Amino acid sequence: MEISGLSLGDEWVEITNLGSSSVSLNGWRIEDDGVTHTYTFSSFTLGPGASVKIHSGPDAKGMSDTSTDLYWTSQYVRNNDGDTAFLYDASGKLVDTC
Numbered sequence: 001m002e003i004s005g006l007s008l009g010d011e012w013v014e015i016t017n018l019g020s021s022s023v024s025l026n027g028w029r030i031e032d033d034g035v036t037h038t039y040t041f042s043s044f045t046l047g048p049g050a051s052v053k054i055h056s057g058p059d060a061k062g063m064s065d066t067s068t069d070l071y072w073t074s075q076y077v078r079n080n081d082g083d084t085a086f087l088y089d090a091s092g093k094l095v096d097t098c
Helices: none
Strands: 002-007 012-016 029-032 038-040 051-056 069-073 085-088 094-097
Touching: 002 085, 002 094
Parallel strands: 051 069
Antiparallel strands: 002 012, 012 051, 029 038, 029 085, 085 094
């Protein structure tokens, strides 16, 4: 599992399952610098080789989740001048940083 993309301006983080089996992301979380914002996955499974984007910002308002796109909040989360995304598994272990 890795953070395969981060767009500060378009307000999304992409996670890709690099493994050969599906992974339940229930309880996994994405945090930003300073842990100002935290997205926690609920019941979501990512298939082998599949990716999902977690969107925030005004464009996320009113959107419905799909198998490739999850919509978090209509608030801006990413700092356009630089930000870091941290991916933690359900046990709290840091898995990847971007």
